Amino acid sequence: MTKKVELTLACGDYEIVRALKEGTVRPDGIELTILTEMDSTTRHWRFLRNGEFDVAEVSLSSYMAAKTRGLPFDAIPVFLHRRFRHGFIFTHTASSIREPKDLIGRKVGVKSYLVTASLWLRGLLEGEYGVPHQSIEWYSELDEDVDYTLPSGLKLHKIAEDKSIEQMLVDGEIDALLHPDLIAPIKKRDPRVGRLFPNYKAEEIAYYERTGIFPIMHVMGIRPDIVVRHPWVPINLYIAFEEAKQVAMKRMENPRIVPLAWYREAWEEQQAILGDDPWAYGVEGQNARTLETVIGYAHQQGLIDRKVAISDLFLDVSQGRKRGDKHRV
Structure with missing residues (x-):
């Protein structure tokens, strides 16, 4: 049997990662040990201060501060946590x-x-x-x-x-x-x-x-040594996170799974206001404007010393035009 790359992933216990946690979605070539019991502040500290995890959901602002100071961290544009403030x-x-x-x-x-x-x-x-x-x-x-x-x-x-x-x-x-x-x-x-x-x-x-901004709170950090040894890992992780999200969004269409009396109405209201996928990943479209805005805030407030380019913050997870399983013939 082909040996898979074993990685630790620390993140929140979200519905949009349930399929990864339960193993119904598996990143190609990767065996994940997923840790979801930490609170956010502990996870961020243990990743950014101690480098304890291979991959970790991490504060966007702290990641920008670390990255622009030359600390050894990379990220992929997976945004598990957004919130209006x-x-x-x-x-x-x-x-x-x-x-x-x-x-x-x-x-x-x-x-x-x-x-x-x-x-x-x-x-x-x-x-x-x-x-x-x-x-x-x-x-x-x-x-x-x-x-x-x-x-x-x-x-x-x-x-x-x-x-x-x-x-x-x-x-x-x-x-x-x-x-x-x-x-x-x-x-x-x-x-x-x-x-x-x-x-x-x-x-x-x-x-x-x-x-058009739905504020991004967290990004998916990854240790650069992982990327150097296995340059294919970021894209495969990104694909798996996207697949897990799609599984979750499909599941959440069913009002029976949530103990809220008017859940379906809330779901439809969200779609009407925010569209079909408010948790979109990647750096295109409205995500670019959102990221440019928060980068500007970080520079204005002195958290970073320059307005860093989005491409300098995130690894390239593109596969080119019309590539991927949905285009397979």
Whole structure:
């Protein structure tokens, strides 16, 4: 039997990778050990700091910071995690913050400064609502995935080890919080915490209709030594991720698999607004505009020292025109 290349893949436990995890889709020539039990911040750190995995879903912003600093990482344009972010700006309700410009001069927390959700939100606040990122005093909770030098003029404080950035918001020690996840005070309906955009879905739809951008959060990192030894691996992985996604999208058409009363209506609404494949991979079409936008934000905010080309961030996974199984005769 032909020996396959054995690789470790660390990623989130998403529906769009279920077929890979269960083995119904297998990348040609590759045997995957798939790790899905880590939270995102742990996975990013262990890949970017320790190089523990051959392939890993990783923060786009941290990957850009690593890549432009010459650290040994590559990526393929597989985007397992996207998310609109207007609903993730949380405020202390007694802070009198009612609109984005009220954030100017305030104390605002982030999980970490490099995290992609914060990068997108700072870019949105500055580009869409006129809130310069340097007009805010920032408070960060976690160590960064990649070491970097703070841009001049940026006010950023690391909170004490025994502090929680979410509790600081509840207690009014900070005025607002940009966070990648739905925070506990919101889940518990704590009246001391609210959202900057209460009707965030309408804001997000309007943003998409205006820009065509569905923000990319994570990319698929790969160690360069794997690519050097097996240059065919990136394309074969890319094909497998695409196949797994198509299996998932087909499965998700069935409303019986999801315990939501109006799931089918939500599915159809998503299709009407975002199209048939909002999780498109690759660097063509609208993905190019999305990536150019976030690269611009990263440069503007000092996370990278130049506007890097998309082709410098991602390995080429193209196969040429009209090639692949669907064109086989």
